[in-house]
Amino acid sequence: MRKYSLMAGLMLAASMGGGAMAEEFxxxxxxxxxxxxPPITVYGVSGRIVDTAxxxxxxxxxxxxxxxxxxxGQADLVIREFQAGNVLGDVSxxxxxxxxVAQVLPEGIAESWTPPDLAADIAEGLRNPLVVISDPQVWTYNTEKYDACPVKNIWELTEPTWKGxxxxxxxxxxxxxxxxxxxLETHHDAxxxxxxxxxxxxxxxTDEPSATAAWVKAYAANGPLIGDSTVVSEAIGAAAQAEPFFGITATAKYRDNESKGLKLGLCDTIQPFAGFLYPSYGLIAAKSDSPNTAKLFIRFLMTEEGIANQMVDGKPSGNGKLALPxxxxxxxxxxxxxxxxxSASTVGDDFDKRQDWQDLWRVNYKK
Incomplete structure (x- = not known):
């Protein structure tokens, strides 16, 4: 595995930043x-990318x-296509x-580009790599069962009341x-x-190296229900449950309150965080035959016309001028x-330590 240091991350950000901001556009x-x-192909994690294209x-x-x-799958495709010299996906x-951050950008497999005419509306920390949109994962409860969120602190989730x-x-x-x-450990362990x-x-x-590690260990040992996004949202929000689950899920699932009659409610009182924002980077394949079309598509994604169909799922745009519906x-x-x-500055460190956290989870998880 290629190791990625904080210094390398800062150097990468610097190399991608100033020129794009200063160039005439x-x-x-x-x-x-x-x-x-030629025409372009765009990979996206949401099926809405078809309509966007x-x-x-x-x-x-x-x-x-x-x-x-x-x-x-996107990371795997982009790396393999670059190695084969046969780029099929122009934008990711x-x-x-x-x-x-740890592989694709440092190896020159793909590039980040921030539209210069929109850069002033994009927070500096979201430009390199460019965060097109963020995906909120939020602590959620069943509003039919509870008048308010039943959990005030994440450490409650390590106790018998919430076992399984x-x-x-x-x-x-x-x-x-x-x-x-x-x-959490790197930036918010205190x-x-x-x-x-x-x-x-x-x-x-604790004998664990951090408060976060101690929480993850105890939380895993309390036997959370593991499932795909539909299983999770329905375990939490299905109507007429005597003892519904608490949980963490994407805000995109809240649309099922109307379409499926779920009762999902945002737990905005839990400490220390109500959830997290996972970044969706917009990247251009370095060997694309259509670099200008790819740039134009990235710029399109940073406008209301290009990203509105994802913002309806509670995903905020990297363009600060665009408000959620x-x-x-x-x-x-x-x-x-x-x-x-x-924090983009330590996403590479997340990658390097990913296996360690998964091992901690695997060893301590109990059904």
């Missing part, structure tokens, strides 16, 4: 250059095809963040959860320790400051 010239290039094609008179490919949206009654995706299958553990003290009334004493089902817009935001 003319969107009409970009469009004209794109019209001389169709909208792009209609808007610019260019041909783009969207294909749904999961996070890990939502690639596994650790693979992107918390639902989530499998950290062994969805590395973003292992990466979340590492982000908050995890304080949450312990607030809940138990005493300071944490007022009728978005989870209501996450009012609670962004309660979510952990992934």
């Amino acid at each position: 003319n969107v009409d010239a970009l469009i004209e250059a794109a019209r001389k290039e 169709e909208a792009f094609s209609k808007t610019y008179g260019l041909q783009a095809t969207g294909k749904k490919v999961n996070e890990a 949206l939502g690639m596994d963040a650790g693979s992107a 009654k918390v639902a989530m995706l499998d950290p062994l299958e969805k590395p973003l959860y292992a990466d979340w553990f590492n982000q 908050a995890i320790a304080k949450a312990y003290e607030d809940h138990f009334g005493k300071k944490l004493e 007022a009728d978005e089902a989870s209501g996450i817009a009012g609670h962004m400051d309660q979510l952990l935001t992934f």
Whole structure:
């Protein structure tokens, strides 16, 4: 496994930043250059990428095809296509963040590009790599069973009351959860320790290397229900349950409150965080035959026209001028400051330590 240091990450960010911000940019010239290039294919983790590609094609008179490919699958495809010299995917949206920062970008397999004319609307920490959109994973309860969130502190989830009654995706299958553990330890371990003290009334004493590791160990040992996103959301939100699960799930599942009659509610009182924001980077294949079309597509994604169909799922755009819809089902817009935001500077470290966190989970998990 290729190791990725913090210094390497900072150097990578610096190399991608200043030039793109300073260069002269003319969107009409970009469009004209794109019209001389072949059609593009775009990989996205959401099936909505198909509609986005169709909208792009209609808007610019260019041909783009969207294909749904999961996070890990995108990383694998992009790496293999580069090695084979046969690029099929010109743009990647939502690639596994650790693979992107630790492998794909440093090796020159793909590149990050921030539209210069929109850069002022994109927070500096979201430009390199460019975060097109973020996917909130939030602690969730059943609003039919409870008038308010029944959990105030994540350490409650290590106690007998919630043994076998918390639902989530499998950290062994969805590395973003292992990466979340590492982000907690790296940037917010003091908050995890304080949450312990607030809940138990005493300071944490543990043989584990961090408060986060102690929490992960105890949480895994309390036997959370592991399932896919549908299993998790229905375990939490299905109606007429005597003892529904608590859990963590994507805000995108809250749309099932209307379509499937679920009763999902955002737990905005739990400490220290109500969940986390997982970044979806927009990357361009280095060997693409259509680099200008790919850039134009990235710029399209940073506009309301290009990303509105994903924002309805509670996913905030990297473009700070674009607000989530007022009728978005989870209501996450009012609670962004309660979510952990992934730091790009240490995403490479998340990748390097991913196996360690998965091993900690595997050893301690009990059904």
